[in-house]
Amino acid sequence: MNFEGIHDRLRVIRVPGLLGADLPRPPIPGEKHGKDKDPGRSGDPFVLVDPQRIVEFLHVCRDEDRLRFEVLVDLTATDPKAEDPNLWIGMNLLSIERRQRLAIKALLPKSELRMPSSTSIYRAAQWHERECAEMFGITFIGHPDPRHILLPDDWVGFPLRKDYVFPKEYHGISCE
Amino acid sequence: MGQLEHQFEENVLTTRIDWLLNWARLNSIWPMTFGLACCAIEMMAVGAAHHDIDRFGAGAFRASPRQADLMIVAGTVNFKMGERVKRLYDQMPSPKYVIAMGACATGGGPYFKFGYTVMKGVDRCVPVDVYIAGCPPRPEALLEGLMKLQEKIRRSSVVRKPARTA
Numbered sequence: 100m101n102f103e104g105i106h107d108r109l110r111v112i113r114v115p116g117l118l119g120a121d122l123p124r125p126p127i128p129g130e131k132h133g134k135d136k137d138p139g140r141s142g143d144p145f146v147l148v149d150p151q152r153i154v155e156f157l158h159v160c161r162d163e164d165r166l167r168f169e170v171l172v173d174l175t176a177t178d179p180k181a182e183d184p185n186l187w188i189g190m191n192l193l194s195i196e197r198r199q200r201l202a203i204k205a206l207l208p209k210s211e212l213r214m215p216s217s218t219s220i221y222r223a224a225q226w227h228e229r230e231c232a233e234m235f236g237i238t239f240i241g242h243p244d245p246r247h248i249l250l251p252d253d254w255v256g257f258p259l260r261k262d263y264v265f266p267k268e269y270h271g272i273s274c275e
Numbered sequence: 276m277g278q279l280e281h282q283f284e285e286n287v288l289t290t291r292i293d294w295l296l297n298w299a300r301l302n303s304i305w306p307m308t309f310g311l312a313c314c315a316i317e318m319m320a321v322g323a324a325h326h327d328i329d330r331f332g333a334g335a336f337r338a339s340p341r342q343a344d345l346m347i348v349a350g351t352v353n354f355k356m357g358e359r360v361k362r363l364y365d366q367m368p369s370p371k372y373v374i375a376m377g378a379c380a381t382g383g384g385p386y387f388k389f390g391y392t393v394m395k396g397v398d399r400c401v402p403v404d405v406y407i408a409g410c411p412p413r414p415e416a417l418l419e420g421l422m423k424l425q426e427k428i429r430r431s432s433v434v435r436k437p438a439r440t441a
Contacts (some may be wrong), residue, residue, distance in 0.1 A: 240420075242327065244421055248354070250352060250392065251355045251392075258391045258392075263391070266391065269354045270354065270358075272357070272394060272399050272400065273395075273399070274391075274395070275395070
């Protein structure tokens with residue numbers, strides 16, 4: 100199925116947590132330029148999901164007969180702008196059986212960085228969520244092994260956040 | 276050697292102990308098998324047949340720091356790795372030498388500004404003898420660095436203190 104088919108299927112079966120879909124579009128031609136110019140959107144079409152209901156959503160995506168997304172390809176987060184009140188959680192699903200892919204995005208407010216862990220559905224999410232947790236400060240509720248994965252255990256701060264302050268020294272070694 | 280020459284029977288060679296020790300040391304610098312990033316690929320090229328670091332007696336890459344004389348820090352050193360590098364250096368027997376290979380090991384390289392976990396040069400955790408520029412350096416550059424290290428060893432002395440310069 101293509102993206103429209105998957106999105107229709109998700110709506111028909113009333114999957115919990117689905118908020119909408121977003122498709123790439125070309126820039127709108129017109130006299131506007133500079134800051135007001137509409138840049139359009141490139142990239143993949145994605146579905147927008149409520150992060151607090153991600154587990155139910157993924158459960159349907161994995162087990163529903165027409166979807167069958169067996170593989171979690173990626174789970175990551177981005178902090179697009181400092182003034183943006185949300186972090187973007189991005190996920191990619193792959194169905195080898197049905198030969199289809201699905202991109203998922205979820206908006207997580209920076210004031211409340213908590214969301215349920217997807218590890219009960221996809222065990223592959225473990226390392227990805229550990230990385231998201233240390234890089235962005237997201238707490239994944241129900242994660243079986245919430246240690247750091249890349250950074251040292253005593254690292255301070257969340258390096259991929261836009262408001263990150265670079266450390267001056269680490270264990271007596273100057274960082275400048 | 277003038278006075279001592281031809282004073283002994285055949286097959287006896289007279290020399291200075293410094294010269295002998297340095298000759299032995301600089302012609303058998305055993306590096307440690309130790310690569311951190313893309314510079315390690317160049318280091319492997321130096322070890323392979325075309326560039327052949329064995330011509331300089333430094334081709335015996337040892338898998339244990341206890342058998343190694345030289346640590347070629349080939350790649351990016353971050354803080355988590357830096358502690359391990361320090362521990363490996365401490366495990367090497369003296370005399371031991373360190374080559375900082377490439378931009379990352381010399382000064383942080385491309386990660387200097389935004390690499391939040393990258394150590395800005397491996398000389399912040401171990402003493403470095405030779406720095407090699409390049410990103411990554413050509414194999415010839417590593418060989419030149421090795422020759423610089425050999426020159427340094429040739430100048431060293433175990434029996435007399437090195438001459439003080441004013």
